[in-house]
Amino acid sequence: MALFRSAPRYVDGDHILVAGARVRLRVSSRASRVSLRIDAARREVVATAPSPRRLSEAAAFAQARTAWIAAQIASLPDATLLTPGVTIEVLGKPWRLERASGRARWRPATADQPATLMVSGEGEAFVKAVVRALKAEARRVLSERTAHYAAALDRPVPVLAIMDAKARWGSCKQPRRSGFGASAEVGRIRYSWRLVLAPFEVADYVVAHECAHLVEANHSPGFWAVVHGLVGDHRPHRDWLRRHGARLHAFGG
Numbered sequence: 001m002a003l004f005r006s007a008p009r010y011v012d013g014d015h016i017l018v019a020g021a022r023v024r025l026r027v028s029s030r031a032s033r034v035s036l037r038i039d040a041a042r043r044e045v046v047a048t049a050p051s052p053r054r055l056s057e058a059a060a061f062a063q064a065r066t067a068w069i070a071a072q073i074a075s076l077p078d079a080t081l082l083t084p085g086v087t088i089e090v091l092g093k094p095w096r097l098e099r100a101s102g103r104a105r106w107r108p109a110t111a112d113q114p115a116t117l118m119v120s121g122e123g124e125a126f127v128k129a130v131v132r133a134l135k136a137e138a139r140r141v142l143s144e145r146t147a148h149y150a151a152a153l154d155r156p157v158p159v160l161a162i163m164d165a166k167a168r169w170g171s172c173k174q175p176r177r178s179g180f181g182a183s184a185e186v187g188r189i190r191y192s193w194r195l196v197l198a199p200f201e202v203a204d205y206v207v208a209h210e211c212a213h214l215v216e217a218n219h220s221p222g223f224w225a226v227v228h229g230l231v232g233d234h235r236p237h238r239d240w241l242r243r244h245g246a247r248l249h250a251f252g253g
Contacts, residue, residue, distance in 0.1 A: 010055040015044075016062070019070040023047050023062045025055050034058045036065065038072045040246035042166065045069050077247040082127045087114070088251075090137065092199035097130060104133035131193075135162055138196035145204055146189060149211035149230055158187035158214065165192050166249065169206045169241065172213035187214045194248045198240070205237035 010016075012027040022044040031050040034057050039046050047058040062069065080088065084099045093115065095106070100118035109115040119129035139162050150157045156175070165171075173188040189210045195203040208230040216223035227234050 008056060008059070010059060012052060012055070014055070016059055018045065018062050019066040019073070021045055021069050021073045023059070023069070025049070025058055027052050027055065034061045036062060036069075038076070039166065040076055040249055043073065043076055043250075045072070077250050079250045080247075082130045084126070088117075088197070089199075090117075090134065090196055091141065091203060092201075099126060104129060104136075106133075106137075134196050135193040138162055138191065138193040141196065141200075142191050142203070142207055145207040146211060149208050150214065152230060153211060153215055153226070155211070155214045156186045158189045158211075161188070161190045162193045163190050164194070165190070168192070169195060169245075170210040172210040174214060174217050194251065197248045197251055198244070202237045202240050205231050205234055206241075209234070 010025050012025065014025045016023050016025065022042075024039070024042075024044055024046050026046050026048045028048050028050065031048050033050065034054060035048050037046050037048070038044075045062060047062040049055045049058040080086075082088075082097060084097055087094050087096045089095070095115045095117045098116050098118045099120065099122070101120050104117065104119045107113075107116040107118060117130065117133060119126060119133055121129045139160070142162070143160055146160055147157050158172070158175075170189065170191045172190075175185045175187045191206065191210070195206055205227075209227055212223055212226040212230065215226050224234075231237070
């Protein structure tokens with residue numbers, strides 16, 4: 001019989017349960033120490049270690065902080081369940097979800113009816129239809145605002161993609177020249193479709209932010225000067241995302 005039990009061996013990406021919460025073990029070469037953070041989008045804890053051999057230390061660190069983990073998970077917003085009759089906000093305006101046959105339709109408010117998003121399907125099919133309609137609306141609005149700010153900066157309209165990233169609301173790849181004397185390629189911008197769930201001014205700030213990267217690739221004072229020239233004081237919009245971003249990621253659960 002073995003007198004001593006060896007410590008569990010973990011690999012990058014393993015999960016353990018602590019205080020009823022999922023804890024994902026992660027290796028990051030950029031980390032200098034073991035740390036914990038909450039991934040609100042996945043409703044889990046991330047325990048990071050600087051190297052694979054310290055993953056056991058990261059697991060033990062998480063297990064020693066059960067009270068903190070339980071409190072953080074409990075503070076996360078509940079998922080927004082998408083069912084007929086529920087009212088959601090799209091770019092700051094309320095829209096009631098209704099089931100109807102055919103393609104998704106946005107029916108504006110009238111004197112006796114609220115604004116309504118009508119989609120087909122039941123159960124999970126209904127949820128997917130709502131999300132598809134929101135992604136399409138996000139693409140439409142964000143494309144319009146991207147073209148607006150690209151013109152304001154005298155830059156070609158970048159290629160746009162809609163994503164569901166968990167760590168960022170947008171990203172920009174600056175245009176680059178393909179060879180000596182060749183014309184520059186257009187930039188590429190990606191947005192989270194969940195921006196359509198934020199107030200219009202907040203989503204618009206993210207568009208301005210990413211378009212500003214067509215001019216300045218970093219977050220230098222020069223970059224923020226470009227952003228300020230497009231939308232004025234950006235801080236209220238950035239603060240809104242910090243305070244409410246977890247709720248947007250919980251949407252549709």
